[in-house]
Amino acid sequence: MTEIVKRPAAMTPRFKHCGETAVSVELGDTIDLETNRRVRQLFHKLQENPLHGILSMNPTYRSLFIQYDPWECSFEKLIQHLENMFRQGSGEPVEGRTLEIPVCYGGEFGPDLAFVASHNGLSVKEVIRIHSASLYPVFMIGFTPGFPYLGGLDSRLFTPRRDTPRIRVPAGSVGIADQQTGIYSLESPGGWQIIGRSPLKFFDPQEDPPALLRAGMNIRFRPINKDEYSLT
């Protein structure tokens, strides 16, 4: 994972082929909010100005992934459309709302909370306080349905992954892996240090939209107790 930088370097878009049916449009070389915002702006512009032949798009940290059908739309036509979008300027910044995520820390919901505390020479209470004090930008959704890649973890909480990944991590689990914190949106295997669990449903294919979070949102964790967890 590349270091998160505060100041982005402006860059001419780079088009990188991913085979003959997809292209990655790179807008920067670092993980930073400004580059990520430009990626999301391009994504929204293309949603508003669809081009026949684009099959799917995926905004990531610093690039927009576009899958297309070369029979319907040539690469050259796609690039021309993208250049038009760039020429139109950045447009309105696309900012998501701030969402509060209730989390029951420790106990059965956060079996690794004590490890994260001792690894960093903190008390369990301090870990909870620090983790729930920051505002975390959602840079992208990926890995599994609805899984948010969050920035903004306080360096005092950096903790390596577990030596032995768990076979089953319940949906809603909040974890730390190296310099990142995240939420397991679906039950899956995983090696993150699990410090708590949220009662919210982060992904439901029957809902519209199916994912609770999307790129551009900011989230804050709010500590709750077990009673509150079961009431949510």
Next chain:
Amino acid sequence: MNTPSLEILEPGPLATVQDRGRLGHQHLGVPVSGAMDLHAFRMGNMLVGNSPFEACLEITQGRFQARFLRDTTFAVTGSSPHAFLNRTPIPTWRALKARKGQYIRVMQSDHGFRDYLVLSGGIQVPLVLGSRSTYLRGKFGGFEGRALKTGDVLHTGPEAREPLPAVYPKQLIPPYSSNPQLRVVLGPQDSAFSQGGLEAFIGGTFTVTDRADRMGCRLSGSPIQHERTADIISDGLAMGAIQIPGNGQPLILLADRPTTGGYAKIANVISVDIPLIAQTLPGGRITFKVVSFYEAREIYLHKEFAIRRFMAGDEKVGA
């Protein structure tokens, strides 16, 4: 209007409902899924007279048996040389008629991994996020979000139109092989590899390991060295992306791949050759051949033109 058409007697190691996949939801982390061999899937639909992307059954390593619950036009496409209707061997890649009560069997084959049983009218299961494909890890889509079991009954829609005349699209069957050569376009992160790493990739022979499933196909061979690190800033994954993690062993990402990945991708298998890797069994030996983006596009358009001509009936193909 949907009619019960097929009862599963033996699903074999893995049988799922698949269509073209769940395109358009990747920004929410939803994998595309869909048929692993999209070509066999699409041709099967065209042979029975469906629109090209109707849902069908993806059968993995045969050992599959089912009973028709009504007279049905169907086709088996994929890597198996033949299947059976009751006790009679039947050709694959052809539209055929089954009578109510007849049994279809798809056998395990040494030559390939997956077969598609395509029924006229398409398999009708609820659309989830615009697709009927099964995503097993997420437990949604397809038939109740799971692999098929003995006793499951599948419904189909009304038979839409006449199937193509009983032709055999010989030129449109991929050159399936136990030891395929895959054509690739380098990138998007080929510059993350050392010269030696690139040579190991281009000149090497890689064996398909038994870790080959709908998510991807892990290969083993001479390690492919990175220039500095395997890690990249996570970005989007195309079908056929070849990721090289720190151990230098390639992973070719397929239908159920995650939407994003954090390892450098040395190249991408061209879409015309993805059916070949989707059909290669563990133990198969893989080599790679680099083509330019423009060559890859030419190959794609050429195949697409041939399929469309075949569909339009401009060409009487095969015997």
